[in-house]
Amino acid sequence: MPDQILNVDNLSKSFAGVRALQGVNLTMERGEIRCLVGENGCGKSTLIKVIAGVVQPDEGTVTLNGRQYRQIRPIDAIREGIQVIYQDFSLFPNLTVAENIAFNYNLARKKQLVNWRDINRIAREAIAKIGVDLDLGAYVEDLPVADKQIIAICRAISQSARLVIMDEPTTALTEKEVRALFNIIKTLQREGIAILFVSHKLNEVLEISEKITIMRNGRNVTDGNTAGFDRASLVKHMTGREINETNAAIVPQAGNGSVPLLQAENLSCRGRFADVSFSLAAGEIIGITGLLGSGRTELALSLFGIRPADAGTISIEGRPAEIRSVQDAVRHGIGYVPEDRLIEGLFLERSIGSNIVAGTLRRLTRRGLINRAAVGAQIRQWTENLHINTPSTELPVKSLSGGNQQRVVLAKWLAINPKILIMNGPTVGVDVGSKAEIHQIIRDLARQGIGVIIISDDLPELLQNCCRILVMRKGRVLEELPTEGLSEADLTHRLSATAPAPASGTPAHSGQRKQVRPS
Amino acid sequence: MKKILRSSEFFVALVVMVLCIIIGLINPVFFSWENLFDLLRSGVVTGILALGCLIVIVSGGTDVSFATIAIFAVYLASKILIAWQFDGTVLVAFLLSAAIGTVLGLFNGALIAWFRLPTMIVTLGTSSIFRGAMLVFIGTFIINKLPQGILAFGQATLAQVSNANGAVIGLPVSVVIFFGAAVLVWLMMKYTMLGRGIYALGGDRVAAERAGLNVIGIQLFIYGLVGFLAGISGVVHASLVRNVNPFDLIGTEMNVIAAVVLGGARITGGRGTVFGTILGVMLVVIMNNSLILLGIPSYWQRAAIGVLILLGTGITAWQSKRESAANLLES
Numbered sequence: 001m002p003d004q005i006l007n008v009d010n011l012s013k014s015f016a017g018v019r020a021l022q023g024v025n026l027t028m029e030r031g032e033i034r035c036l037v038g039e040n041g042c043g044k045s046t047l048i049k050v051i052a053g054v055v056q057p058d059e060g061t062v063t064l065n066g067r068q069y070r071q072i073r074p075i076d077a078i079r080e081g082i083q084v085i086y087q088d089f090s091l092f093p094n095l096t097v098a099e100n101i102a103f104n105y106n107l108a109r110k111k112q113l114v115n116w117r118d119i120n121r122i123a124r125e126a127i128a129k130i131g132v133d134l135d136l137g138a139y140v141e142d143l144p145v146a147d148k149q150i151i152a153i154c155r156a157i158s159q160s161a162r163l164v165i166m167d168e169p170t171t172a173l174t175e176k177e178v179r180a181l182f183n184i185i186k187t188l189q190r191e192g193i194a195i196l197f198v199s200h201k202l203n204e205v206l207e208i209s210e211k212i213t214i215m216r217n218g219r220n221v222t223d224g225n226t227a228g229f230d231r232a233s234l235v236k237h238m239t240g241r242e243i244n245e246t247n248a249a250i251v252p253q254a255g256n257g258s259v260p261l262l263q264a265e266n267l268s269c270r271g272r273f274a275d276v277s278f279s280l281a282a283g284e285i286i287g288i289t290g291l292l293g294s295g296r297t298e299l300a301l302s303l304f305g306i307r308p309a310d311a312g313t314i315s316i317e318g319r320p321a322e323i324r325s326v327q328d329a330v331r332h333g334i335g336y337v338p339e340d341r342l343i344e345g346l347f348l349e350r351s352i353g354s355n356i357v358a359g360t361l362r363r364l365t366r367r368g369l370i371n372r373a374a375v376g377a378q379i380r381q382w383t384e385n386l387h388i389n390t391p392s393t394e395l396p397v398k399s400l401s402g403g404n405q406q407r408v409v410l411a412k413w414l415a416i417n418p419k420i421l422i423m424n425g426p427t428v429g430v431d432v433g434s435k436a437e438i439h440q441i442i443r444d445l446a447r448q449g450i451g452v453i454i455i456s457d458d459l460p461e462l463l464q465n466c467c468r469i470l471v472m473r474k475g476r477v478l479e480e481l482p483t484e485g486l487s488e489a490d491l492t493h494r495l496s497a498t499a500p501a502p503a504s505g506t507p508a509h510s511g512q513r514k515q516v517r518p519s
Numbered sequence: 520m521k522k523i524l525r526s527s528e529f530f531v532a533l534v535v536m537v538l539c540i541i542i543g544l545i546n547p548v549f550f551s552w553e554n555l556f557d558l559l560r561s562g563v564v565t566g567i568l569a570l571g572c573l574i575v576i577v578s579g580g581t582d583v584s585f586a587t588i589a590i591f592a593v594y595l596a597s598k599i600l601i602a603w604q605f606d607g608t609v610l611v612a613f614l615l616s617a618a619i620g621t622v623l624g625l626f627n628g629a630l631i632a633w634f635r636l637p638t639m640i641v642t643l644g645t646s647s648i649f650r651g652a653m654l655v656f657i658g659t660f661i662i663n664k665l666p667q668g669i670l671a672f673g674q675a676t677l678a679q680v681s682n683a684n685g686a687v688i689g690l691p692v693s694v695v696i697f698f699g700a701a702v703l704v705w706l707m708m709k710y711t712m713l714g715r716g717i718y719a720l721g722g723d724r725v726a727a728e729r730a731g732l733n734v735i736g737i738q739l740f741i742y743g744l745v746g747f748l749a750g751i752s753g754v755v756h757a758s759l760v761r762n763v764n765p766f767d768l769i770g771t772e773m774n775v776i777a778a779v780v781l782g783g784a785r786i787t788g789g790r791g792t793v794f795g796t797i798l799g800v801m802l803v804v805i806m807n808n809s810l811i812l813l814g815i816p817s818y819w820q821r822a823a824i825g826v827l828i829l830l831g832t833g834i835t836a837w838q839s840k841r842e843s844a845a846n847l848l849e850s
Contacts, residue, residue, distance in 0.1 A: 054729055075731035090729045092722035094789030095715075103719065104730050106712060114710050 003030045004066070005081070005163045005194050006051065011060035013046055015399070018391055020046040021057070022218045028163055033185060033195045035205040035226070038215035039238050039403070039431035044198055047215070048165055052084045053077040065162070078108045081162030085169060089152040093141035097134050098123035101154045108159055126154035130184045146177060153184065164188060165196040170204055171428075182208055200431055202234050216240055239433040259318040261451040262420050264303070267312035272298035273475035276312070280420065280451040285442065287462035287483075288455045289495065290472035296455050297339055299472070300422050303453075304336040305329040316419075330359070332420075335413035337406075339424040339455075345409040346397050353379040353393035356411045382411035386441060403434025410441065421445065424455045439465055459491050471495060527783030530834070531798040534827075538805055546812040552680040554809075556690045560759065562804040564589075564768075566697045566797070567752035568775045569782075570704045571745035573796045576779055577708070578741050579721035579788025580638030584627060584646030585749040586772040590765060591653045592620040592746075593753030597763050598657060600666045609668035609754070617750035623649060624746020625739060632738035646772075653765055662763040673758030693755040700748065705793040717741065721788030777824055778803040781831045802827065 006028040013021040021043045028034060038044050049055040051062060053072035062069050064080035077084075091100050101123040106114065123136050132150055140148060149169065156164050170178050185195050185208060199205050205212065205226075212229055214221045214237045221237050260279040267276040273295035280286055290296045302309040305323045314321050316332050323329050329336070338345045347355055356379050357364060364374045379393050386407040390400060397408055406426065413421060426442065427435040442465060446452050456462055462469050463483050471479045471494060479494065543549040568585055575582040596616035605611060623645075630641045676689030708714035716737050719727045728734055757763045782799025784791025803824060810820055 052729065073731070074729055078731050084729070086729070090723070090726035092719045092726055092789070094722035094785075095718060099715070103715070107716075107731055111712050114712060114715055 004028070005030060005064065007063040008047070008051065009061050009063070011047070011050060011057050011062070013050065013055065013057050013059075015046075018399075019218050021050070023060070024215070024218070024220055026213055026220075028194045028196060030162075030194060031189050031192045032211065033189055033197065033209050034211045034213060035209035036196055036198045036213050036215065037200075037202070037205055037234060037238060038221075039401075039433050042215045042238075043218040044215055045167065046218075048084055048086075048167055048196075048198070051077065051082060051165065075108070078104065078159070081160060082165070083156035083159060083161040083163070084165045085149075085152045085156055085167060087167045087171065089148045091140050091148055091151060091155075093139070095140060096136065097138050097140060097143070097151055098136040100140055100151055101126050101158055104155055105159050122158050123154065126158040129157060129187075130154065130180065132180070149177075153181070157184075157188065161188075161193055163194045163196065165198070167198045168200065169197070170199060170201060178204065202231050202432075205234070206231065214238055235432050238431070260315075261317060262303075263315045263318075265313045265315075267299070267302065267309045267314065269298065269302050269307060269309045269311075272302070272307065273472070276472075276477050278470055278477065278480065280453060282419070282449045282451055283446050284468075285446050285452040285454060285466045287466035287469040288453060288472060289457065289459070289462060289469060289491075290478075291495070294472040295475035296472045297424060298475070300336065300424055300453070300455055303329070303422060304334055330416060333416075333418050334420045334422065335416055335418035337409050337413055337421070337423040337426060339428075345412075346405060348398040349396050351394050352383070352388065352390055352397055352400065352408055355397050355408050356382050356393075356415060359412050360415045378415060382415060386411050386414075387437065401431075401434075403430045403438070406430055406434070406438060407441075410438070414445070418450060420451045420453070422453045422455070425458075426454060426456070427458065427461060435461075459488050459495075463488060463491065527831075528792060528795040528798060531782055531795060531802060531831070534831075535798055535802050535805070538802070542805070542809050542812055549809060549812055551682075553682045553688045554812075556678075556680065556688050558801075558804055558808055559694050560691055561808055562800055563691065563693045563697045563759070564752045564756045565771065565775055565778060565804060566800045567700055567748055567755065568771070569778050569796050569800050570700055570793065571748035572772075572775050572779045573782075573784055573791050573793065574704065574708070574717060574741055575638070575745055576776075576784045576786065577721045577788060577791045578717045578738070579724065580631065580738075580741070581776070581786075582627070582642045582742070582745055583639060583772050583776070584623075584642035584649065585745050586768045586770065586775070587646040587649045587653075588620050588623045588746050589749040589753035589756065590763070590768040591623060591649050591657075591753075592616040592750035593757045594653060594662070594763050594765050595619050595657055596750075596754070597662050597665060597669070597757065601662070601664070606667045609672040609758070612666060612669050612672075612754050613751060616754045617747050620746040620748070620750025620753065621743050622746065624749065625743045627746070628739040628742030631742060632735040650769065657765075659765060661765070663761075665757060665762060669754060669758050670761060672754075673761055691759060693758065696751065696755060700751070701793055701797060708793060713737065713740065718789060721790075774803055774807070774824070777828050781827060786832070 004027060006026065008024060008026040011021050011024045012019070024043065024047055026036075026047065036044050036047070046055060050057050051072075053074040053076055056071055062072055064072070064077070064082065067080070069076065092103065095103070098120050102119040105122055106119070120136060127134055127136075130150070130153065134147060134150065140151060143151075153169070169181060185197070188195060197205070197208060206229065209226045211224065212226050212234070213223045214234070216238060261282045261284075262280040264279070265277050268274045276299055278286070288296045288299065298307065301307045303314070303323065305326045305328050308324045314323055321328075321332050323332065323334070347358065353375070357375050360378065361370065361375075364371050364378065382388070383390070383393055388400075388404050388407045388411065390404065397405060400408065423442070427438055430438060439461070442452055442454070454462060454466060463486065466483055469481045469483060469486070469491070470477050471481065481491070481494070539549070548554055568589065571585055572582060593616045596612055596619055599615060600612060627642055627645050630636055630645070631638050672692065674689075675692040677692055677694065679687050679689045681687045708717065716727070716732050719730065719732060720734060720737055724734065753768070756768060760767070778799040779791065779796050780786055780799070781802055782791070782795035782797070784795065806824055806827070807820055810823060811817055
């Protein structure tokens with residue numbers, strides 16, 4: 001079968017006793033666009049790594065272009081025309097755009113010497129192919145995430161790839177960039193290149209793919225033509241249970257109590273945001289949204305004392321509160337779940353348990369020494385309450401899937417018993433099943449009287465959970481909208497009506513410019 | 520142009536120039552041929568070691584053992600040559616010393632590449648082992664009667680000047696070795712895939728592995744090459760001071776690392792150039808040799824170098840912090 005590029009047969013792999021893959025099969029043919037879907041931690045990333053030769057399987061074989069491999073080295077995979085675009089892009093931050101694009105090309109051709117003119121030519125050709133404009137001499141570390149994605153794609157197509165595997169390629173792209181990417185994918189397909197597209201965004205999956213393979217818990221669940229699936233059936237196969245995504249039954253509850261829990265008045269921070277006023281009652285969930293650069297994250301950072309506001313007042317439970325530092329914020333019972341949990345929210349190399357108690361260690365001491373029993377009890381309490389799924393809390397956090405990592409961040413902040421919880425992008429890079437559970441956790445917290453602020457691009461998320469939504473633009477609050485009776489189309493319209501121009505802003509749906517590492 | 524102004528090499532060059540002008544204004548002796556030759560002479564050993572150190576730092580590692588390797592290699596090589604009663608060309612001394620250095624460097628490389636141990640810990644450990652082994656098994660005495668070839672090489676000069684007192688000051692031939700090595704390292708780092716691989720490794724190790732780079736091979740090469748250069752610099756050192764003292768050189772690794780870092784190499788890896796390193800070496804050598812011309816007590820040299828390091832790395836760190844704060848607002 002010369003047309004078969006990839007055949008994965010009965011592949012199994014375990015990490016530290018955890019079965020990541022169990023008897024997985026996958027076939028790809030020339031010019032085929034296939035989507036690989038599954039929840040976080042279902043083994044998608046491991047499967048990709050095996051095909052790319054980065055991880056060696058325990059059992060099973062991989063056949064590339066008719067040649068069977070027991071062990072593939074990365075260089076073998078590249079020579080067989082397998083190109084993987086990882087979620088973290090695997091770029092060299094210290095090298096220029098041109099060199100990043102041409103590096104693997106030169107390496108695969110076993111070049112010993114470097115011809116800088118060639119490097120620029122290869123890079124220019126690749127960039128021309130997808131019709132974008134990039135400064136070839138810029139260092140990658142100085143560029144925004146969306147550009148890095150484009151560079152990774154350029155690098156893949158600059159090598160005569162037969163199969164391009166894209167791991168969550170649209171996470172960091174705007175609507176317009178996603179369109180461009182889909183066009184590129186169609187172009188590649190016409191040239192006979194097969195595309196394996198891994199994504200959480202089911203609408204995109206249904207739109208771009210011809211075939212779909214669904215995985216769950218390290219096994220194949222089902223496989224078939226895209227025409228045979230719809231959103232609901234995908235979700236059902238992925239999670240193994242029915243999840244009503246629209247969840248209309250849940251009515252966001254209004255807050256209670258006469259004195260607002262948090263009251264911000266004319267809060268300003270030079271160059272970041274200005275004149276922001278809002279209030280949050282106990283037990284209330286409010287949302288803040290806005291396009292990139294709207295100042296919503298900056299506002300959150302100020303409320304949490306990272307970049308204190310330089311004008312305006314904050315009062316908590318009716319008393320004026322000075323929040324000049326994170327310590328102040330924590331003392332006032334404010335918790336912050338950051339936008340990028342990998343960088344700001346977790347000690348990735350440390351154990352799950354240490355991460356959970358990181359914020360409360362001082363309370364878990366006796367005469368200055370750490371009270372092991374209390375620490376253990378707290379870790380157990382939160383892993384159970386938040387259903388963190390792991391064989392051991394001693395494992396490093398990076399061994400967890402995205403949804404579980406997010407729960408660890410949540411646990412860390414819940415452990416300080418916050419009165420106010422600010423969550424920035426609480427479900428970015430989290431799969432459908434975990435997303436529903438995280439939403440449930442948030443609503444439960446509100447029911448217990450915690451005031452929650454959700455900052456998000458995900459409009460359905462805001463509409464389902466919040467009772468009011470603040471729309472920000474250029475550092476100011478434009479509108480405060482009650483969600484009752486507000487439709488998604490309405491909100492999209494309000495958001496885009498405030499946008500300066502559709503091209504420079506981010507359409508509300510896809511604008512999650514975040515880098516998410518492979519789970 | 521903007522890029523040149525923003526590069527760290529530009530800053531170091533500026534500092535070197537300003538420093539030269541100030542010292543020269545206060546004491547015109549600084550601009551004499553005599554002083555220039557003297558500076559070059561004292562910069563050669565530091566310079567060769569710095570080239571090796573640069574490669575390690577670019578790859579994302581830290582080596583603190585190369586000074587020990589240098590003295591170990593030349594000490595053992597001299598002992599062997601004396602035992603053989605060899606009095607021929609200095610090339611044999613260089614080959615022997617470089618071979619010994621390479622073996623010791625490969626030992627570091629093996630521990631680092633195969634066992635994936637942290638580079639600084641490995642080289643701290645091995646430098647102690649090498650030093651102990653040298654003192655126990657090879658000897659503790661200063662060798663004053665060096666083989667003729669090494670002595671002759673130390674006296675050979677490219678040019679000579681005589682100063683006011685009638686003393687003749689020469690420019691040693693070993694300067695050629697330093698500049699030759701610098702050109703070779705520059706060519707390797709800029710125009711070979713191996714060199715680019717070293718930059719890639721220092722930029723992101725995981726990405727380098729995924730790209731299909733032979734990371735183990737590259738690391739073996741790097742530490743082997745550092746050992747090789749150390750062996751060469753050991754012979755140069757011996758030829759200039761006309762003896763081999765097993766207690767020499769050890770401790771100079773901090774000066775060398777300082778020179779490389781001042782030359783703009785990023786201590787976390789991925790950035791650094793030969794040109795910058797040469798500037799960094801100039802800076803350190805001038806500070807070490809010329810503060811005395813200003814009448815500044817030599818005790819201040821170390822403190823002055825420390826201040827320079829803090830300023831040099833501090834400015835770049837501060838700049839990148841400001842830039843990332845600006846990015847935060849844009850994104």
